Amino acid sequence: MTLEELKYPIGKIDIPEQITKKHIENWISDIERFPHELEFLVRELSDNQLEIPYREGGWTIRQVIHHSYDSHHNSYMRFKWALTENEPVIKAYDEKLWAKLSDSKSAPILPTLDALKGLHAKWVYLLQGLSEEELQKAFIHPDGNKRVTLQENIGIYAWHCQHHYAHIEQLMIREGWK
Template identity: 60%
Template sequence: MTGQELQNLKYPIGQFNCPTNISKQHIENWISILEEFPNRLENLVKDLTDKQLDTPYRPEGWTVRQVVHHLSDSHHHSYTRFKWSLTEDKPIIKAYFEERWAELIDAKTAPIKMSLQHLRAIHTKLTYLLKTLNDDDLNKCFIHPETNSEVPLKKNIGIYAWHSNHHYVHIENLLKRENWL
């Protein structure tokens, strides 16, 4: 496999490219993606067998099961970051080692139903909150300790809409390659 082929498997929709000027339309579109994501993901993975769930989406990548659990964990962190940013002045968020979390026994073996239910709850709460934010709220930031950079909430909405689609396409592409759709 060439480096470009591996890169295409890692980033099938490309990396997140944030618009310079985030419009109200961008935000509404991103919130819509987040609102619909739990249903889309559940419909994509609901009929997979354990063997299929334990198939990596790319060489040296996570299994479908790990990706589903990762989405639940990651989006839970994101929800918390939104809440911190709305209630504190530029909080320094807690980063976590997502690759280590993906190696824990629950990420490797637990039924995906629990993470699908958790993701549905988190996205319901998150999108309800996001729809109520005004411009001042959307411009509030958190500080990411790995880059020491400020991340405005309006950008974080886009990051997690991208993140949802990014991992969805990982799974979808695997299902297409294996003729499981």
């Protein structure tokens, strides 16, 4: 596999210009299933296997799992801000530095998987209740002052779920663990 294929096993994100109700429904379904599918995928991995990076120079499986929670928690908060403020500038975070913290590098994954399940249950409930008007609300990402609508962000995070799931799954296939 090329480095590009290892980095982007499902391809780079591609949000359509015209987002339909069907897109939103499918994306919310992806977000809803992710924690359970991830737990099923990694439940039998040993601590040694969790320390294997999905690619050379990439994060370990453990770090990818903890990153998923950190990233999705930040995204959930961005939805709340966009729904309660007028196009807020959100706080970005340095995911690479967060991945180096002890809770990302060495903490057990089960509490994080449980937290991810709880977070996604609450997040999906929020997403399913959004009106067409609310889906058009937006926040400003400080990297490039990019305006991101909530409907776009649903697509971004559906992709994010699949992206990191594929990192782990592809490693497991390459290693003969699956």
